[in-house]
Amino acid sequence: MGKFQQDAEQLLKELGGKENIAAVTHCVTRMRFVLNDDSKANVPAIEDLSSVKGTFTNAGQFQVIIGNEVPDFYNDFSAVSGIEGVSKEASKAAAKQNQNIAQRLIGVLAEIFTPLLPAIIVGGLMLGFRNFLEGVPLEMLGGQTITQSSVFWNGVNGFLWLPCEAIFHFLPVGITWSITRKMGTTQILGIVLGITLVSPQLLNAYAVNGTSAADIAKNWTWDFGFFTIEKIGYQAQVIPAMLAGFMLVYLERFFRKHIPEAVSMIFVPLFSLLPTILAAHMILGPIGWQIGSGISYVVNAGLSSSFSWLFSLVFGGLYAPLVITGLHHTTLAIDSQLVADFGSTNLWPMIMLSNIAQGTAVLAVYFQHRGNKKEEQISVPATISAYLGVTEPAMFGINLKYVYPFVAAMVGSAIGGMLITITNTRALGIGVGGLPGFLSFKIENYPMVFISMLVTMVITFVMTFVFRKVKVLNKLEPQLDESGFAMATAGGPAVSVTHPAEGASVSDNAPGVVTKEDIFAPVEGEVIAIGQVSDPVFSQKMMGDGFAVKPKAQEIYAPVHGKVMSIFETKHAIGIKTPGGAEVLVHMGLDTVELKGAPFEVLVKVGDTVTPDTLLSLMNLEEVLAAGKKTDVVVAFTNTEKIAGFTLNKTGEIAQQTKIGEVEVME
Template sequence: MKADYRQIAADILEAIGGKDNVDKAAHCVTRLRLSLKDQSLVNEAKVKEADLVKGAFENSGVYQVVIGAGDVERVYAEFIKLAGLEAATVAEVKSAGGKKMNPLQKLVKVFSDVFMPIIPAIIVAGLLMGINNLLASEGLFVEGATLIEAYPNLQGLWDLINMMANTAFVFLPALVGWSATKRFGGSEVLGIVMGLLLVHPDLLNAWGYGQAALEGDVPTFNILGLFEIEKVGYQGQILPILAAAFILSHIEMFLKKHVPNAIQLLVVPITTIVVTGFLALAIVGPVTRGIGNVIATSLVNVFEVVPVVGALLFGLFYAPLVVTGMHHLFIAIDLQLIAETGGTFIWPMLALSNIAQGSAALAMFFVYKHNAKQKSMASTSAISAYFGITEPAMFGVNLPNKFPFYSAMIGSAIAAIFITLNDVQAIGIGVGGLPGFLSIFTDKILLFIVGMIIAIVVPFVLTFVLSKRYMKKGEIEENKVA
């Protein structure tokens, strides 16, 4: 039966206090994000009764209604019509509630605002790198040879996929420059230019910097005989362009306030780029590269010294971090690890946590006996989680019943410990669910699949067993799952 999106939007709008109570509205992949004038006017029970709604909660001053991928866009389109609002970005909605955030929440919000728009490009690049990895893996499909060696006609296809896969990572500073400059209030096109400057072909490729430094052969710019700036690029790096975009935006905004309108077009862009570019290559880049190295090295050392503890903590607490929104920080960490070490051990654990939440929701499909709506919610949200979108499963099924959520955390932790002890890493960021194996280094794919089996079986069995032990007969059907 086709959903009545207009009616759903109307029901939500009424339950949150009407259109006069809505300041701004946006949506992400699965949720409506609402900045409300008075949170006390919200009838949360009524919000959760609306069709397709899988959960609702307030976080950092933003009221969020979990609907699910695809449907949320259609509900949002009707919602802003009924509320008489202009379409807004998630960043704008978060900014409206930003006064209620503590410093850590504000930092997380910045990372979320910057990385959310470019996640599709990063995921596509990760999947293509995984496919490229499979084609070039010796012995995986053909004994003693790669597919390309066995079938030379695949060479052209491999080269094409390799180029597509590397594009987003090679020019990652340009993507981040665009998104970060927009977030900080500057001109996006200048952010793109700054990002491209940091990966200019005249600069030494970032991946060749280590060897050049060891050999004492790093090229430099000689500035008027006074000092030298290393000619080093920042391919795949996050922190340098984030800092540069922040500086660029504030320089541009300062100049726009103080330069007469008649000469702004001539003075503002060139001054902004020259000053920021000089600072980025001379100071910001080297300093933030060092900070990034320290972060990556520290994480690697922690997981090498106490792998069980690191994996246990990440496996247990990644899902609760998703609830708070703090999981967006790990995108930057993953990308930093990939840039510094060639792979990331964090992302495979993330993928297993998503799978575990899906498995717990799937178990609830079998636990529910007669409630068709709850069975439907459990099955569809499980499928969504298996393909990397966990909010419907967590907010619609697992968190309201609690024990499925805890079961998923336990299964995720066990799976994370297993793959960490076996040094399973990903070559890139892909789809954080069942297709995740495509992004794993080929010699570790089978071990990752074992981890996937653990993440499927343990939460499923635990959820099913706990449902029998702790819930009275018929209580699940009577429980209203939002």
């Protein structure tokens, strides 16, 4: 009888039986199931299993978090179920079959725009700063703007237009590149196609409305004798670039199948690129422009009409649920089109306030559960990250678990969104979707931006306390006394909340001797809290507490003194046990199990004794990035039942082998 046979049998039952499982595989920490009917999975019962640390659904896969012993669990599950595992690629293919068309389209849209977000966000901040420099008369300067009174700042303002133009005017280049990258075709062709949409030879899209038809016909056309094509640019246009990008992808796929390999290097790019460029300027561009303008017009009209209060109330309240479904990625394209058409967006301000509301709801829960040290390790960084525009740790780590803070955030976001919309407070572009978001507005709008933020935060904070007492919205917490705080259990001290994803309640009276052990940076780079990792399994601490490093070097060292206990077959993860008993997972890259070990060279073997001076592995960062994966090196303490606490003393840029924290281990 295998170690996990009993849990494996129960898991099979709670998943709806063998007939409900379309595919199963596993990675270093989790079982990945593709279910025929997700509704048959009994999630509470699954999370009650002793070997399960949590569950998570993503991209059509139902994932069950096991931990370091997932290979053994997988073997026992295969034995009791009679189901043979499939490759990761086959599992993902099956997962896509489990998604409807809308889910697939949303997934594609998300993967196209996500790589562009860093540039779009920083571009929005720079536009806001330029607006302050050139558009705000100051009394101390005699009513002049900073650029009018200072040669230096006038130069700074002019210089900053260089990256702003590159980000927003040349956005089609990023879109066409991202499409070819996501679809696995030739990325340089995507870049070339994007450049042909924004070339200086073309009439700039921003100048089209001010140019007469006669002038365009005379000066801005290619004349082929029996037909002409207008030389119109598509600066900042989203849909024309997307249509052209997908046409290029499918033409390249078609010709790669039908052109002999010996001449494919010449004729596949030629027959793919030239027809796409021609179609982009004759058909796809004009049609896409009209579609994009139509969408932005409808959204802008709805948010500017006499019913704007209703539109904004609904959108502000429902944006957070959109994040759960992934539909929120569609707003990126709409926001970009609004900025292109109207010079500003009235959609993004509501998104900014929704993020602030999620952070405030977690802050309220922190005050309600103060003293719960283990939950504070999630709630404090989750609040900070939400206030800085990243809401997933807040939503999935706290708010959705308890439900009532999530609903309170929806109410606060709805009212704040309505307020900022009916006052016609528009953003110059997409910026940081949290408290720093005010930088994306004109300075004369700052008072209303700050008022809307304050209203959102106050309403959310208050409603979190109110909704906590509504039983239908609160099913996970202990019984509350009249003051709204947890009552003591009979015959014992007050207990903290038990979280299914964490698997244990927290007590200040835990028995046993606690050993402190030093933790070191495994690689040179930027140290971040684990709540900032983009993989929810790590950021929600389903695998335990820890930290991550965004590496600048390929050399990965041991973060602790200890012994190597496991090396995953795809070489991307190594397990180490410390003398004090902490089980430490060193996970190199995110989702790098799919790379089958290619970018990694492991330099240790199971049973080796290691120190922070021991080189564990080499990770080819360029190869990982080229595969579309993130290089974050995550260090997690996976035997959470023995971890009394973890303190991360240093973050930011740091050298490898530098002491950055301590872990407390109970014997």
